[in-house]
Amino acid sequence: MSLESIHYKTGSLKILNQRLLPTKSVYEEIHTIQDAWDAIKTMMVRGAPAIAIVGALTLAVELIKQQFESKTKLSEFVETSLTHLKTARPTAVNMTEAANRLIKLVEVLCQNSMSVEIIKERIIEECEAMLKKDVADNKSMGQHGAKVIINQCGNDNLHVMTHCNTGSLATAGYGTAIGVIRALHEIGKLEHAYCTETRPYNQGSRLTAYEMVHDKIPATLIADSAVAMTMKTKPISAVVVGADRVVANGDTANKIGTYQMAIVAKHFGIPFFVVSPSTSIDLHIPSGEDIVIEERSHDELTKMKGHQIAAPGIGCWNPAFDVTPAELITGGIVTEHGVFKPEVLKKEMEELGSYNIR
């Protein structure tokens, strides 16, 4: 059975508490918008697509419970709830994309002659559809990504490096960058995956390593500081990473450490791919300079499971993400629609009509 970060049935939402992995597998019930905000903020659920899906499904759960005396009250509730959820984590665009799309939908539905109950049902359906669509998009990216890697890097015995966790745990299922690794594995082309531990929060050693072992994908864990050494001494064919926000010029915000991996890959001539559903693409921001980077608690650096590991009194800086400039994304940006070079991404997405609502 594949790992699932989200358990949803109409009226009930449970999420796998990723803070406890890999030692404990505990599903926590999410009842309210504030529960979802707290779960996202504290990274009980994390990964750009999973954050947005949990936010939207929490709205669905709340809507089922509540009665609204008018369309205005319903629309106010939807807007206030989603606006609040957008503030939990600022860098990933997916929650903002989902919120803006749902707010727009309510606005449109409220303008016609439907009843409050029917509008509620339509919003709930839209939230629920996100689960299925995310898995389908991930499978498409897996296919596109596997194909482009085989074309660019050779047909067999592929060795692929990845960073952070972009798998079933970070999405509704299958994964984005890990989805590409999974797709290569399924067709017998993957020789080996390398995953970085991803300090300071250890999404690589706690979550990606867990997924690799669970799904029997041959993989090796390396320290973040071993990236250059691994690229020098192992036959790394390609690097695949996820995205929290890909902007108009192709610059990409992703987990801290992605940027240095891209620099090292360029040094060794190893193709570097970003795997990003269109829900992580934000064409409203021209370049990476304008992306807001979340800074997290110093405790993530100075403590391990509550135990002090750094010298007390030391100053810290803990940005959770960095921005990889488009020119280092040498392999391409893999989306559910196909693979694009960063310089043509905006044009292609606009032609497809697939970009975020503002």
Ligand code: MRU
């Ligand atoms: O801080 P996190 O764990 O939410 O960061 C996750 C990442 O940076 C992922 O690479 C990104 O969200 C893509 S997940 C499919």
